Each structure stands twice: as structure tokens, then as C-alpha cells.
Amino acid sequence: MYFFQFTILYLVIIYFCYGQTTDTDGADAQSTKVSVGCFSSDSSVMLTNGEEKQIGYLQTGDEILTVDDSAVIPTEMVFMLDKQTSKQAKFYTFITDSGHKISLTGFHLIPIVSPKSKINYIAAREVQLGDQFYVLINGHMESSSVRNITIEIKQGYFAPLTLTGTILVNDILASCYASVKNHHWAQIFMTPFRWYYKLARLMSVNDPFNNNRIDGIHWIVKIIYRMVIHIRPMTLQIL
Numbered sequence: 387m388y389f390f391q392f393t394i395l396y397l398v399i400i401y402f403c404y405g406q407t408t409d410t411d412g413a414d415a416q417s418t419k420v421s422v423g424c425f426s427s428d429s430s431v432m433l434t435n436g437e438e439k440q441i442g443y444l445q446t447g448d449e450i451l452t453v454d455d456s457a458v459i460p461t462e463m464v465f466m467l468d469k470q471t472s473k474q475a476k477f478y479t480f481i482t483d484s485g486h487k488i489s490l491t492g493f494h495l496i497p498i499v500s501p502k503s504k505i506n507y508i509a510a511r512e513v514q515l516g517d518q519f520y521v522l523i524n525g526h527m528e529s530s531s532v533r534n535i536t537i538e539i540k541q542g543y544f545a546p547l548t549l550t551g552t553i554l555v556n557d558i559l560a561s562c563y564a565s566v567k568n569h570h571w572a573q574i575f576m577t578p579f580r581w582y583y584k585l586a587r588l589m590s591v592n593d594p595f596n597n598n599r600i601d602g603i604h605w606i607v608k609i610i611y612r613m614v615i616h617i618r619p620m621t622l623q624i625l
């Protein structure tokens with residue numbers, strides 16, 4: 387157990403970060419310091435059993451759908467990087483031509499399909515009208531243009547991390563990461579957490595990150611953030 391915790395601490399020194407807060411009271415939507423990377427509480431995900439689940443009720447080990455290379459595949463929820471049921475945040479809400487809708491905080495990453503079908507991850511606040519999201523329509527993935535962008539304050543925000551680092555939210559493909567400049571880099575440096583999670587699951591530990599019932603930014607995220615601020619600030623979007 388301790389071995390894994392130390393491994394994690396060691397690797398996170400050079401690891402991505404999550405753009406949040408000081409330890410005085412977390413996220414305040416109106417403060418300029420805040421860059422919460424989350425989904426709004428009215429977001430839902432699809433479980434592999436076909437059931438729809440509100441994002442705030444996701445638990446470690448839930449099997450949910452995501453996309454790999456245009457195929458819809460199952461992944462697992464590892465833990466909540468951040469979970470706030472009562473705090474407010476500023477969201478960018480996007481509606482696509484296909485009628486899909488998603489609300490993200492400004493620094494949250496979302497894949498945009500380029501004309502050559504390449505996928506680029508950009509921050510929500512950089513998305514422009516006409517950008518193509520990747521959406522699930524009748525069981526397969528298609529790109530659809532963003533036709534409306536609004537900015538609004540909503541209550542409750544959640545940042546689930548999955549094994550693939552991606553997640554289908556309201557049938558739109560999104561990244562699990564925020565505040566980093568590079569999605570793929572964040573995913574690589576999440577590797578020790580995935581190992582720890584898989585090992586814990588093998589040993590039948592149900593809630594290895596101990597965060598199914600607790601609100602707040604996960605302690606792992608806080609440590610990472612503090613380290614990255616000092617050591618690799620250039621990897622962050624926010625500085």
C-alpha cells in the first residue's frame with residue numbers, strides 16, 4: 387500500500403496538474419484564481435448496461451462508455467478528481483447541430499475533429515462556433531458543429547477520471563483533464579494511478595481512492611497541483 391502511495395507521489399512531481407485552488411477554500415466561481423476543470427451537475431454518462439447516470443452519482447468502478455478511435459468502448463471510473471455538489475462555477479455550454487449539449491468549465495479539455503478527421507484537444511474557453519465535436523448518434527460516432535455557445539453559472543461540478551482519460555458526456559466525447567496543455571501527456575502521467583486502481587480492484591478493494599462519499603478536491607490532486615506550480619508551471623494553461 388505505502389509503496390504505491392510513494393510511487394504515486396514520486397511520479398506526480400513531473401505529472402500534469404489540475405487547475406485548482408489553494409487550500410483555503412477551494413473553488414469560488416467568481417474569483418479569477420479559479421479554474422475548475424469539471425462537468426456541470428446536469429451532465430450524464432451512459433453505463434455499459436445501457437443505464438444513464440448523472441455524473442455526480444458516479445462511483446469508483448462504474449463501467450461507462452467512451453470512445454477509442456471512433457469505436458464506442460467501455461471504460462471504468464477511477465476516482466473523482468473534484469466533486470462539489472453545492473459550489474458554483476462558470477460554465478461554457480455548447481449546443482451542436484445534432485442537438486447535443488455539454489457544459490464545461492473554461493479550462494476543461496474537449497476533442498475537436500479537424501477537417502482531416504484528426505482529433506485535437508482544446509480548452510472549452512477556446513472552442514468557437516463551427517468547431518466539430520465528436521458525438522454519438524444511433525450507436526456510432528459522427529462529428530457535429532457547435533452552433534451555440536453560452537456562458538452561465540451553475541451549481542455543482544464534477545471531474546471523474548476514467549481509465550482511458552476520456553468520457554462520453556451527454557453523448558459528446560470529452561477529456562477527463564483540465565488545466566493542462568496536453569491531454570495525451572496528462573494521460574501518460576496518470577499511469578501509476580491506473581496501476582494502483584487495477585491492483586486495488588484485483589485485491590477487491592472497492593473504493594481504493596476513498597472518495598465515493600466525500601465532497602471536495604481529491605488530496606492527490608492538491609499535492610500534484612502544488613508540485614507542478616513549482617516545478618513544471620509551463621505545462622499548465624493557467625499561468
Ligand SMILES: *[C@@H]1O[C@H](CO)[C@@H](O)[C@H](O)[C@H]1NC(C)=O
Nearest residue numbers: 481515532533534535536537
Ligand atoms: C444561443 O442560445 C442563446 C439562448 O438560447 C441565445 O440567446 C443566443 O442568441 C444563441 N446564440 C447563437 C449564436 O445562436
